[in-house]
Amino acid sequence: MKKNSLNGNRYGFQLTIKELLANSKLTAGNQEIVYRDKMRYTYSDLFERINRLGSALAGLGVKRGDTVAVFDYDSNRYLESFFAIPMMGAVLFTVNWRLSPDQIEYTMNHAEADVILINTDFLPLLSSIRGKLKFVKKVVIFSDSDQAPKTDAAYDAEYEELLAAASPDFEFPDLDENTKATTFYTTGTTGLPKGVYFSHRQIVLHTMSVCIGVSGHDTPLRFSTSDVYMPITPMFHVHAWGFPFIATMMGVKQVYPGKYEPEMLVKLIAREKVTFSHCVPTILQMIVVSPIAKQLDLSAWKVIIGGARLAKGIAVAAINLGISVMTGYGMSETCPVISVSNLKPYMKNFDNEQKSDIAIKTGMPIALVDVRIADGDGNFQPNDGKTTGEIVVRAPWFTKGYHKDPEKTEDLWRGGWLHTGDVGYMDQDGYIQITDRLKDVIKTGGEWVSSLDLENAVSMHNAIQEAAAIGVPDSKWGERPMLLVVLKPEFRNDGITSEVLKSHMKSCAEQGAIPRYAIPDQYIIADDIPKTSVGKVDKKRLRALYTGAI
Template identity: 60%
Template sequence: MAEKVYQPGEHYEYPLIIKKLLNTPLVYSPDQEIVYRDQSRYTYRDLNERIGRLASGLAEMGIGAGDTVAVFDYDSNRFLEAFFAIPMMGAVLQMVNWRLSAEQIAYTLNHAEAKLIIINSDFLPILEGLEDKLEKVRAVVVIPETGEMPETGVKFDRVYDELLATSEPGYDFPDMDENTKATTFYTTGTTGDPKGVHFTHRQLVLHTLSTAIAVGSYDTIGRCRAEDVYMPITPMFHVHAWGFPYIATMLGMKQVYPGKYEPEMLVKLVVTEKVTVSHCVPTILQMITGSPVVKQFDLSSWKVIIGGAKLSKGLAKAAMEMGITVYTGYGMSETCPIISLATPKKHMMAWEEDRLLDVVIKTGLPIPLVEFEIVDPDDRPMPHDGMSTGEVVFRAPWLTRSYFKAPDKSAELWQNGWLHSGDVGHIDAEGYLQITDRIKDVIKSGGEWVSSLDLENLMSQHEAILESAAIGVPDEKWGERPMMIVMIRPEYQGKVSADDLKAYMKAAAAEGKLPKYGVPDRYEFVDEIAKTSVGKLDKKVMRNMYH
């Protein structure tokens, strides 16, 4: 694209676009490393060249501005390259949740109008039954995970590294309107088809800048700066890996991508590459803190932001006993995602451990440029007294403006100029938000609300409990009653009964930690608790099982 000719006195209208995030690391830290498992490592100079080659290759395959390119991959340097190259061309990056059903994946590809697919060879079996159902896809690029192409029935056009090797490195990325659509992905609800959320260049740049300020500028725990070593343990298809690949790249951090999540590999990378900052769902942290092998290593430099589900006090304590610094981050697919971080304020840093734990498991303080409120059913703000409960609503410059091609759902999402979260919570006098439930998950017993998150948090502190979930089940007298679904730690198997757990919850109620009507009547022991494709508790499945 020809460079615009400027007239004397005409200023440059600086757009907030993703390509501008690459300028800083190429000046500050061009030789910093980007690592993939124990398989490859290269520098930011190499990353920049590979981004150019990927764009050139995609352009040769017919991808242009406005086209959607769908990516199926693990957390990898290839996905990082796609995070930049595709939107920098003016195309749209679709991050595909490969854990969805084949039918849902076909729906999302067709709904997003994906024209080209980049896919890790491990996921080719997903495509083998879908090719005839894909309406717009014209080409497939395969990433051989082991370096060799497996046998497949999928008709593919190019191999990823060969595409890059034969393409020009000097792609001329254009300036563009900062409101150009950059990314899209799909969020699944309890009913209906997956909903497409989408974000512009401007939204992603502002989210990157604000989150970088939030994690790096305050005198608190878990500070994250350019000297840190970043490794995601949240899928990159899940809300841009919470935006951290953009932040880490802008700051020129050393980045480590683990590929397929394997406990041994995760620990090996944390230790050998000296990883200092990650993010994950509680299930992953549970796996790490519960592993005898992991306890052999010094993890005192590791800071982990927990999101996707509530961080229980019991799990936070277990992590901190291993030297891991943990705190909560909160957001949704619709919010790009980060809305709040549960970092303690400066005056709280001297508090004793148990009191500090109560802060880091909160939903958190709004990061810069975020406003949130809790509102009653008439959208009136409620007091910030730590008790008054209502629906959580947001304003921020990076919230999705609508669901893609779903005006009816968009009308439910945005009301009176606020994005309605569907979460229930309260805000205290210090400004900390605490989510107490999803509107659809709240348990209503005898006309009183019982927080499933409070029940789960209390249960997590019982020494025998590995994981728990609280749901409401129908009750003839009270309408609904809470019940607990629990996983017992192996060493306590057969040593703890439902009566023991009920006595424990009754004792908590007697201490004022729980209303007496909130003590669950029923306790189901299970080997595994149902999870969604992104690792959240799947309470829809649980309710269907026990109703």
């Protein structure tokens, strides 16, 4: 079809990422996008920069089906890449730069990445594996400095110079909605990283459904065009949970913090009046215990928590600071959002304790997601708030499988449902509650103990900053629970001992929060708890450290 004409063949409207920009082009041209204290521009500038990036990449030889790998912090450049690369018909590969060099080398070769866009901070990493990358032809660098980077690493262009020389009038092609748009790799806990992938259609459907899930409920957590959005989740991690697509479609002011530095995060929240974010529990915990947080008015800040269960102690602390919190649930394979813990209208006037009980639930399925609870034989269980089983799900945007791995794909989708590996139940109000990961359930004397319930119970002690529960071998019971905790700084010389913690857990059992047989026998007070590359507690490593098991 010719540009600016009605001539040509009929075009069956396709659900492509390009269409997510249509509304904000009409309504949000003067809205702002901010990158740290480095850059501030409008949506009109964004659209031009997306065009220039498409033109520049085409000039480097990128064509339909090629894979472009991005190594960066949360930035405006990443946002531009979220759109320009898939809109060309190429595949956006968001690289988890927290993986080991060997793992990154594996994912780059497995994905057959052709071009790299990379922050200069990661050039030493690239240099260490560059000779082993089999498919890379071009490297473009991102730099926050006006000076040329001091590096021996070879590169072909600098991003801003490349955009300045490119055409602002690049015309993105009309694509089939089933064209592959993005790929990235799950870290998992066993074996090599697994590649998942999503089409344009899947990303658009996920964007629309999550938008309904967070914007269509009249609650304090509602996301609207008057909000100011700042991700505190790496953009390499499942498209930053899809929110850059949602925010851009809505025309919301966006703030990108770059490298996560507590002072910069707090500064941006205050200066730019940030009202909507998402992060893992460890980031929220870091903020709520920060002395700076107590000096700020955070009553307008709404935060979605995902990646791990939100402990009630953290939820209560956040709500007491005026922060509105809710849990989101999903996984890399689901693009990622499956559910969000919206308050129902009658819950608006709940007190903070009641709101925290809702906030820590896994949530209600968003539109177009079918969730069931299945037993070990694949039989669906009642939604009675007590019968547990594996959470199995279906939706039109879930990955069709793992890249080049039909065996694991078949296991993921056995029986026609995506198997999450999470154990939980659903109540009559439609709220899901995860009780544990299948592999993290502690099996003691024929009973199953939820490690998450133990972590939640101990987090209610005032001295606890974070906690992790694992099962350790026991000759009599098979396994027994062990609790590892990190104390808040002000309690580290305050006489908190294993006996104090066990007394607290006994009290929780007496109140019915946990069964008596679940009270841990061992308590370890640690300086820190190891995390995975995406901020989750690394229980595989904990089991190896404390039990010799994996």
